[in-house]
Amino acid sequence: KNQVEQSPQSLIILEGKNCTLQCNYTVSPFSNLRWYKQDTGRGPVSLTIMTFSENTKSNGRYTATLDADTKQSSLHITASQLSDSASYICVIPSNTDKLIFGTGTRLQVFP
């Protein structure tokens, strides 16, 4: 069964600290993996899309990694800011091109 699992479910960190969010998947065949950020009360916004051949991809303070062998991805946030408080969702297209969404990690950054 195609699944996308994220951990932790929630995370609290202090402003300025780094953190890493995890995404494990069983989707096959694999084409790409996407990370979205969802602020409270808003729709998800794309952070990055990683294809099979990409190991690392950065978008400002966000760095996504992908290990297609172990079927794991991580999203690393550097020098966190209060505006990073949001849910982060891992998304992978299935073989029918439907997107499979993880349940997300809710990150709270406190001053």
Added chain:
Amino acid sequence: NAGVTQTPKFQVLKTGQSMTLQCAQDMNHNSMYWYRQDPGMGLRLIYYSASEGTTDKGEVPNGYNVSRLNKREFSLRLESAAPSQTSVYFCASGRFNEKLFFGSGTQLSVL
């Protein structure tokens, strides 16, 4: 550039009432989607439209109908609302295998 516009933002219905959620995009995307988001679950696809004039069922289509009025607009209709349809609804649009753009969501409560 408005992106994806959804209306209304909030709605309260009584069981059995009907309503239509409106969605419009100004990015000339062929594909449009309706998702629902429930606590503790990933976004689930209700219906999608790969191009003007076509619609297909997603994971959870029961109790919903859609209309792709033209390339810009994709509406979602609840004919007889049920409490199980209490959720946050998101419209999205995009190109095949590229990132999706989401609307800001409609919070629907069915009493």
